[in-house]
Amino acid sequence: MKQEIIISGFGGQGVLSMGKILAYAALMEEKEVTWMPAYGPEQRGGTANVTVIISPEPISSPILSSYDTAILLNQPSLDKFQPKVKNGGTLIYDSFGIMDTPTRTDITAYKVDAMTTAAEMSMMKCFNMFILGAYLKIHPIVKVESVMKALRKSLPERHHHLLPLNEQAILKGMDIVTPLHLQP
Amino acid sequence: MNDEILLLKGNEAIAHAAIRCGCDGYFGYPITPQSEVLETLAALEPWKTTGMIVVQAESEVASINMLYGGGGTGKRVMTSSSSPGIALMQEGISYMAGAEIPGLIVNVQRGGPGLGTIQPSQSDYNQATRGGGNGDYEVIVLAPASVQEMADFVDLAFELAFKYRNPAMILSDGVIGQMMEKVVLPPIKPRRTNEEIARECPWASNGMGLKQRGVNVITSLELDPAKMEEKNHHLQQKYQAIRDHEVRFEAKQMDDAEWGIVAFGSAARISEKAIETAREQGIKAGLFRPITLWPFPIKEIGRLSHQLKGILVVEINAGQMVHDVRYSVEGRIPVTHYGRLGGIVPDPDEIVNALKQLQGLAK
Numbered sequence: 001m002k003q004e005i006i007i008s009g010f011g012g013q014g015v016l017s018m019g020k021i022l023a024y025a026a027l028m029e030e031k032e033v034t035w036m037p038a039y040g041p042e043q044r045g046g047t048a049n050v051t052v053i054i055s056p057e058p059i060s061s062p063i064l065s066s067y068d069t070a071i072l073l074n075q076p077s078l079d080k081f082q083p084k085v086k087n088g089g090t091l092i093y094d095s096f097g098i099m100d101t102p103t104r105t106d107i108t109a110y111k112v113d114a115m116t117t118a119a120e121m122s123m124m125k126c127f128n129m130f131i132l133g134a135y136l137k138i139h140p141i142v143k144v145e146s147v148m149k150a151l152r153k154s155l156p157e158r159h160h161h162l163l164p165l166n167e168q169a170i171l172k173g174m175d176i177v178t179p180l181h182l183q184p
Numbered sequence: 185m186n187d188e189i190l191l192l193k194g195n196e197a198i199a200h201a202a203i204r205c206g207c208d209g210y211f212g213y214p215i216t217p218q219s220e221v222l223e224t225l226a227a228l229e230p231w232k233t234t235g236m237i238v239v240q241a242e243s244e245v246a247s248i249n250m251l252y253g254g255g256g257t258g259k260r261v262m263t264s265s266s267s268p269g270i271a272l273m274q275e276g277i278s279y280m281a282g283a284e285i286p287g288l289i290v291n292v293q294r295g296g297p298g299l300g301t302i303q304p305s306q307s308d309y310n311q312a313t314r315g316g317g318n319g320d321y322e323v324i325v326l327a328p329a330s331v332q333e334m335a336d337f338v339d340l341a342f343e344l345a346f347k348y349r350n351p352a353m354i355l356s357d358g359v360i361g362q363m364m365e366k367v368v369l370p371p372i373k374p375r376r377t378n379e380e381i382a383r384e385c386p387w388a389s390n391g392m393g394l395k396q397r398g399v400n401v402i403t404s405l406e407l408d409p410a411k412m413e414e415k416n417h418h419l420q421q422k423y424q425a426i427r428d429h430e431v432r433f434e435a436k437q438m439d440d441a442e443w444g445i446v447a448f449g450s451a452a453r454i455s456e457k458a459i460e461t462a463r464e465q466g467i468k469a470g471l472f473r474p475i476t477l478w479p480f481p482i483k484e485i486g487r488l489s490h491q492l493k494g495i496l497v498v499e500i501n502a503g504q505m506v507h508d509v510r511y512s513v514e515g516r517i518p519v520t521h522y523g524r525l526g527g528i529v530p531d532p533d534e535i536v537n538a539l540k541q542l543q544g545l546a547k
Binding site for chain 1: 189191216217302303358359362363364365366450453454455456457458460529530531532533534
């Protein structure tokens with residue numbers, strides 16, 4: 001199954017690295033991947049986003065007009081990318097700081113209180129792994145084992161003691177994601 | 185998973201490939217969006233393994249002149265930069281062409297003019313394919329469209345540069361440089377020994393083989409106009425040989441195509457997606473991707489113009505390659521252009537719309 005994904009949020013939320021770990025996990029499963037970041041000054045405190053495409057077939061464009069799944073971690077990202085989710089697609093958002101929640105009824109929206117949960121569990125550094133867990137619950141495009149392998153490969157060894165914490169965050173993220181029921 | 189299969193940025197792939205294909209030296213100066221080339225080389229420390237040297241030069245002008253010196257001794261040397269930095273190098277590239285010095289220049293393009301923007305662009309097409317510096321000269325220009333090709337074209341560029349004693353350029357852009365994809369690294373090729381260089385580059389000025397061959401002089405200067413004209417004729421003959429033998433391109437879904445998109449590098453990747461969408465809507469479109477921008481596939485595009493009803497040229501610039509396509513087509517069919525400027529990258533749907541406009545025009 002092909003998935004065209006946009007992940008967008010504030011710089012520092014781990015948007016790019018979450019995309020990288022997802023792409024790496026897909027590579028472990030011998031899938032085709034592209035990871036295309038917005039690499040401008042927006043990384044430094046503004047909004048950051050990355051397009052990740054995972055496919056069993058060779059991938060054409062790394063730049064997309066619309067997405068199967070949008071993972072949106074702040075209000076500006078939600079405003080910008082909600083209209084670009086394909087009809088029947090998926091929108092996942094963190095409710096923290098969101099005033100205007102998703103409105104489209106032709107897509108499935110999911111809420112994940114990752115920011116709040118990560119803060120309660122004193123695991124803010126794993127925030128993006130809560131989100132990744134939520135995504136994998138809805139679209140199990142790669143196995144959690146592959147994500148853990150990807151983390152082991154991409155984290156420097158001095159951080160390997162944090163691997164169990166990351167796994168815990170992924171599993172918790174799977175628990176706390178809930179569909180948003182909109183009135184058509 | 186094979187250890188040689190990695191998830192890399194295009195810029196990182198260039199650095200890995202350079203070390204593996206026997207590059208002797210890299211000279212460069214950081215600039216977004218290509219800084220990862222120098223960063224990756226510094227992190228990989230090839231001077232400890234293959235003996236390849238890596239120098240952060242004081243400027244782009246210094247880098248290209250180090251390339252002149254290194255290439256003049258028959259070494260496989262390279263530099264990389266992005267558009268404003270490549271503009272600074274044009275004098276050195278012209279001198280290399282004049283003195284027939286091989287070397288590899290990588291341009292990971294960003295938007296201009298001037299300091300411009302750090303976002304992707306393809307607006308250095310004219311500069312790359314028209315020489316760029318002074319004099320009647322050409323640079324061999326390869327346009328990668330994937331991270332894999334970023335890796336593969338390093339060795340190819342060196343091979344061509346040495347075969348023809350001419351500078352070669354990899355013309356990439358911020359999309360291909362910054363994105364990560366799966367890449368199979370090229371096979372390891374050891375650096376050439378001094379004896380091999382002396383044998384393969386009898387023209388090189390490296391202090392070796394003086395007894396056998398006398399002194400080699402590397403220069404672009406010749407004050408006698410008769411000799412200089414002769415020199416220029418020699419260069420032109422060489423360029424004709426490159427045009428005759430080194431054109432490279434890729435055609436996709438062209439067999440039954442009625443409408444063609446001609447695009448290179450990242451614009452070709454985006455156009456491929458547009459072609460998928462267009463075909464879903466019943467528009468029989470195909471992609472022609474020049475891989476060598478110089479020499480340009482003039483004959484191949486000329487032949488296509490007998491089959492197609494129209495051609496859309498997609499470039500991330502205001503219309504540069506479109507002139508080469510029109511030259512190739514010789515007015516037989518309509519040729520239109522679609523591009524975005526200033527660091528904005530077109531998305532596939534915009535290209536589908538431009539294709540529909542071409543259809544309207546051709547009817």
